[in-house]
Amino acid sequence: NAGVTQTPKFQVLKTGQSMTLQCAQDMNHNSMYWYRQDPGMGLRLIYYSASEGTTDKGEVPNGYNVSRLNKREFSLRLESAAPSQTSVYFCASRDPGGNTEAFFGQGTRLTVV
Amino acid sequence: AQSVTQPDIHITVSEGASLELRCNYSYGATPYLFWYVQSPGQGLQLLLKYFSGDTLVQGIKGFEAEFKRSQSSFNLRKPSVHWSDAAEYFCAVGSGTYKYIFGTGTRLKVLA
Numbered sequence: 031n032a033g034v035t036q037t038p039k040f041q042v043l044k045t046g047q048s049m050t051l052q053c054a055q056d057m058n059h060n061s062m063y064w065y066r067q068d069p070g071m072g073l074r075l076i077y078y079s080a081s082e083g084t085t086d087k088g089e090v091p092n093g094y095n096v097s098r099l100n101k102r103e104f105s106l107r108l109e110s111a112a113p114s115q116t117s118v119y120f121c122a123s124r125d126p127g128g129n130t131e132a133f134f135g136q137g138t139r140l141t142v143v
Numbered sequence: 144a145q146s147v148t149q150p151d152i153h154i155t156v157s158e159g160a161s162l163e164l165r166c167n168y169s170y171g172a173t174p175y176l177f178w179y180v181q182s183p184g185q186g187l188q189l190l191l192k193y194f195s196g197d198t199l200v201q202g203i204k205g206f207e208a209e210f211k212r213s214q215s216s217f218n219l220r221k222p223s224v225h226w227s228d229a230a231e232y233f234c235a236v237g238s239g240t241y242k243y244i245f246g247t248g249t250r251l252k253v254l255a
Contacts, residue, residue: 034186063243070152072233072247073187088242120186129175129194132243134186 032056036121036135043111043142051106051138053121061124062104063132064088064096066117073120079104080126111142145170147236149246156224157254164219164249166234175237176217178208181248182230193217194237204228229253 034055043049055062060081065073065088075088079098093115095107104123108115118139124132146169156162168174175194179187191202198210208219217234234246 065245070247072149073245075242078242122187127237129192129237131177131189131192132187134188136186137184 034121034123034133034135036119036138038138039136040139041141043108043140045112045142047111048107048109049111049140050108051119051121051140052103053105053135054103055121055123055133056102057123057133058101059123059125059133060101061126062098063122063124064094064104064106065120065122066090067120067137068117076106076119108140111140113142116140116142145236145244147234147244147246149232149234149249151249152247153250153252155252155254158226159223162219162221162224162228162251164232164234164251166217166219166246167215168217168234168236169215170236174217176208176210177235177237177243178202178206178217178219179233179235180204180230181233187233190219190232224251224253226253226255 037052063078064076074090077096079085082101097105118137120137121135122132124130148167177192178190181187190206193200193210231248231250233248235243
């Protein structure tokens with residue numbers, strides 16, 4: 031079982047460049063999430079998708095856009111990358127409900143220079 | 144507002160010693176609480192979760208956690224730490240139907 035798959039694993043961008051981070055899950059989960067992880071700040075929610083066809087902002091959505099392409103796939107786009115977006119990005123999925131666990135991808139380490 | 148606090152940023156213990164990682168939460172209703180572990184360069188893996196019933200929950204890798212409503216705490220414990228337990232540990236609360244709120248994490252170092 032692949033679980034949650036993120037691509038790419040590493041990326042270096044120049045300021046102003048754009049890119050899309052891809053995420054796919056094979057667990058038939060309804061909800062998907064994008065987090066960023068920065069030292070000393072834990073995981074902060076960027077966007078989430080409660081179900082196919084819906085997306086909502088999290089704590090730190092500025093500078094990002096998302097697309098829930100279908101039930102399996104949830105992409106994160108940086109339209110004009112900034113050094114402040116240097117971070118490790120995690121995609122996660124879970125079934126709705128407060129007591130369900132989230133499954134995480136391996137992360138994308140993004141550096142913006 | 145809901146929040147999760149992990150007061151210890153770093154903890155160092157000797158191999159074989161006991162471990163307790165602290166987690167305090169603020170949540171209006173009955174919380175759903177989770178502990179995750181992140182090994183270097185990896186994603187997060189669930190250690191254990193609590194949402195009802197027995198307040199002492201057992202997880203994988205010999206970890207356990209105790210829910211104390213009166214103290215708004217959900218501390219993670221292990222009787223004897225192994226070198227392979229060195230990692231970062233995150234406490235989280237399930238907030239409503241869709242959101243998780245994570246603490247800022249505690250990085251565990253294990254001395255041989």
